[in-house]
Amino acid sequence: xxxxxxxxxxxxxxxxxxxxxxxxxxxxxxxxxxxxxxxxxxxxxxxxxxxxxxxxxxxxxxxxxxx
Numbered sequence: 001x002x003x004x005x006x007x008x009x010x011x012x013x014x015x016x017x018x019x020x021x022x023x024x025x026x027x028x029x030x031x032x033x034x035x036x037x038x039x040x041x042x043x044x045x046x047x048x049x050x051x052x053x054x055x056x057x058x059x060x061x062x063x064x065x066x067x
Contacts, residue, residue: 004049008056025060 015023030038035054039046 002049002052004052005056008053012057022060025062027058027060029055030058031055 012023032051032055035051
């Protein structure tokens with residue numbers, strides 16, 4: 001397992017304990033081919049670490065509060 005994946009798992013574990021609502025906002029990761037589809041028109045190749053990041057989670061759901 002790469003150091004990046006180990007670090008991401010530690011971040012997620014910390015969020016689950018300390019900020020469980022935020023941990024629930026993490027979107028599921030993308031499959032490798034889904035990332036390829038989104039970046040197919042880029043004039044360069046993405047490093048493997050970018051794939052690892054987006055396979056871990058694809059960002060988070062933004063919840064906007066109304067006042």
